Amino acid sequence: MKFHERHFHVGEQADVTPAPGQFEPGPFRKSRPPEPLRFEVNLVAEAHDKQQKTGTVQVNIPGFSPVTLYCDEQPPVGDDRAPPPLAFFAAGIGFCLMTHMTDILNTRKIEVTSMRLEQRIRFMTNLGTMRELGYRTEGACEMVETHVIVESPEAPETIHALLEEAEGACMAHHALRNPIPWSTRLVHNGVEIDAQNSSG
Secondary structure, eight states, rough: OOOOOOSSSOOOEEOOOOSSSSSSOOOOOOTTTTTTTOOOOOEEEEEOOOTTTEEEEOOSSOOEEEEEEEEEEOOTTTTTSSOOOHHHHHHHHHHHHHHHHHHHHTTOOOOSSSEEHHHHHEEHHHOTTGGGGGGGEEEEEEEEEEEEEEEEESSHHHHHHHHHHHHHHOOHHHHSSSOOEEEEEEEEETEEEEEEEEEE
């Protein structure tokens, strides 16, 4: 797949689902209350010229279409033709929380005139500074600050409970606030040369 030539492009509906070769995507299984619904989001990404990347991603719940997303970085390392990875990361956190707030207020019939989210995430990296002096590249996410601004005739307690429930339901916020299992494999020329995970 060629990187899109349009000056700035975020994504488009994909014709095919992600087809990973290193793992078997899990099948979607309907849940029966009170069992929770469990699902996957699968991604296959490729690197192109400079910092250009494409990725096809899909939520495996029926009804969700696969999407091809475009990603880039700023000059001189990239061409600024698409959002950088951390923009997708930050937007995903904010949009996920707003999705849960909207779902809950509609279900509970909570009257809201307007709702806006403002978010700041602080990152740290020595990319482009210490690496030039021979040091390893390091980075960190240092802080996530979220402001939810709601206009509503409802009582403050109702809006507070709305946010509290939404934060508890938001899977992106859960991943930020709790240690979760992770694993990384490195495959070089078809041979696994490293495998790490959170258990050691």
